[in-house]
Amino acid sequence: xxxxxxxxxxxxxxxxxxxxxxxxKQINPDVVAAYPITPQTEIVQIFSSYVxxxxxxxxxxxxESEHSAMSAxxxxxxxxxxSMTATSANGLALMWEVLYIAAxxxxxxxxxxxxxxxxxxxxxHCDHSDTMGARDSGWIQLYSETAQEAYDNTLQAIRIxxxxxxxxxxxxxxxxxxxxxxxxxxxxxxxxxxxxxxGSRTPTYSLLDVDNPAxxxxxxxxxxxxxxxxxxxxxxxNALDVIPAVAEEYGKLSGRDYGFxxxxxxxxxxIVMMVIGSTAGTAKDVVDAMREEGHKVGLLKIRVFRPLPxxxxxxxxxxxxxxxIMDRAESFAxxxxxxxxxxxxxxxxxxxxPMTSNYIYGLGGRDIGPEDLRKVFEQSLAAAKxxxxxQPVTYLGVRE
Amino acid sequence: xxxxxxxxxxxWETPSPDAxxxxxxxxxxxxxxxxxxxYETGDWRSSRPVYDGEVCIQCRLCWIYCPDSAIATNEExxxxxxxxxxxxxxGICAVECPKDGAMVMVAEEL
Numbered sequence: 001x002x003x004x005x006x007x008x009x010x011x012x013x014x015x016x017x018x019x020x021x022x023x024x025k026q027i028n029p030d031v032v033a034a035y036p037i038t039p040q041t042e043i044v045q046i047f048s049s050y051v052x053x054x055x056x057x058x059x060x061x062x063x064e065s066e067h068s069a070m071s072a073x074x075x076x077x078x079x080x081x082x083s084m085t086a087t088s089a090n091g092l093a094l095m096w097e098v099l100y101i102a103a104x105x106x107x108x109x110x111x112x113x114x115x116x117x118x119x120x121x122x123x124x125h126c127d128h129s130d131t132m133g134a135r136d137s138g139w140i141q142l143y144s145e146t147a148q149e150a151y152d153n154t155l156q157a158i159r160i161x162x163x164x165x166x167x168x169x170x171x172x173x174x175x176x177x178x179x180x181x182x183x184x185x186x187x188x189x190x191x192x193x194x195x196x197x198x199g200s201r202t203p204t205y206s207l208l209d210v211d212n213p214a215x216x217x218x219x220x221x222x223x224x225x226x227x228x229x230x231x232x233x234x235x236x237x238n239a240l241d242v243i244p245a246v247a248e249e250y251g252k253l254s255g256r257d258y259g260f261x262x263x264x265x266x267x268x269x270x271i272v273m274m275v276i277g278s279t280a281g282t283a284k285d286v287v288d289a290m291r292e293e294g295h296k297v298g299l300l301k302i303r304v305f306r307p308l309p310x311x312x313x314x315x316x317x318x319x320x321x322x323x324x325i326m327d328r329a330e331s332f333a334x335x336x337x338x339x340x341x342x343x344x345x346x347x348x349x350x351x352x353x354p355m356t357s358n359y360i361y362g363l364g365g366r367d368i369g370p371e372d373l374r375k376v377f378e379q380s381l382a383a384a385k386x387x388x389x390x391q392p393v394t395y396l397g398v399r400e
Numbered sequence: 401x402x403x404x405x406x407x408x409x410x411x412w413e414t415p416s417p418d419a420x421x422x423x424x425x426x427x428x429x430x431x432x433x434x435x436x437x438x439y440e441t442g443d444w445r446s447s448r449p450v451y452d453g454e455v456c457i458q459c460r461l462c463w464i465y466c467p468d469s470a471i472a473t474n475e476e477x478x479x480x481x482x483x484x485x486x487x488x489x490x491g492i493c494a495v496e497c498p499k500d501g502a503m504v505m506v507a508e509e510l
Contacts, residue, residue, distance in 0.1 A: 104427065104428070105427045105428065105429075106426050106427035107427075167426065167427075204426060204429075205425075205427075205429050205431060212431065213432070213433030213434075214429050214430060214431045214432065214433070215429065215430035215432075215433070215435060215436075216427075216429055217428065218428060218429075218430055220428045224415070224424055224428070225428075226421075227420070227421035227424050228421070228424065228426075228427065228428045230421035231421050231422075231424070231426055231427075234421075235426075
């Protein structure tokens, strides 16, 4: 997100969870299914007070598990309702089966996810193992660096999910505790502006449209299943056109501009760090400090991981000397983390591709400081000078 | 919509053999009700209920219990036989039938 001079709205002090709950209040969804899990609990808890106070018209379903939460919003979305739920970590894991059904039934559910390490060992703190594990479930994934971005992404997610060329569910991710529980200073829109921006949902099919009865989720075997999967892939591809269009409209309304990714000091950078989520804030400070020392370093922060904007990423990285790809998740492939794999693959056909290295960091909420990120830049500078990467995959901040 | 799949159409029919992924309704939805009758599930059977109208007392428990709609009835609602295109041979009708010999399960010859 880049803040234009004309950024507008109401200044509020909110945590990441509060900002998302507030966005949900302004969205006023038809149905919210709620089940608590740390560190997401506050989102549905705060939203339940909006329900109790009559601030929203939402049907608020307290369900008995995350599997039921996702199932409930699948049914509600199929009925034509604008439907939301929220989760973290093991809650997302329990939704797994139904995540795929939501996506393949083309149901535009929007779900804030507060990133937390998957068990075990049991851990409640931030990493991206939960949503990275769900990266092939067919959901669009937007990641947020700050509470402001979590708020803005939540509103844009409604428009992206419900766009007739897309009709896919969206996860709006923010880092557990680091963002979800930290107070931030942000701008919000007026209720009427939000309603004007999101409009109303017009579903292609609706269970409640009794004049046009339809069968949802029928058996689909060797004859047509493949065609429906091909359609689904097209919806994700179409999102590459829809996401920037929605962002442009949102930018005009809010003064805050969003791309597939944010580029920080990238124009003349030789060395690039690629990162997702709150660590980008620390990394920008490190970039500033190293720039003052005369190093041509820059930062690329991923906002949209699904769909992966390959062409745009390749354009941004072409001609750079080295890219350090930061993964806050281990994929146990014995060959690097998920972002690394995808970026390395994207760069394979790139002329003048930079050399790449992977840093797995911050698992289970392990703190990452400027000195850690400086080390990454220094190793990348050395690799660029030497012409080869000494160690492709490094565990950053672990006791060696 | 350009370069994208069909959102389905109001007058939907079973896709023709030369239909592509662009032509079928999105999300596997069948935008038409009552279509289960077109899906013949009778070939799943390993045994079949055989109905004897001479013994039947028209209690209609078989019709009530059938988990499909495979008990055939006339306009008065009286049981007339079995819809073998849809009967999967579960045998519930024969178990529930209170009259010996009115509904008997017989193994299908394979």
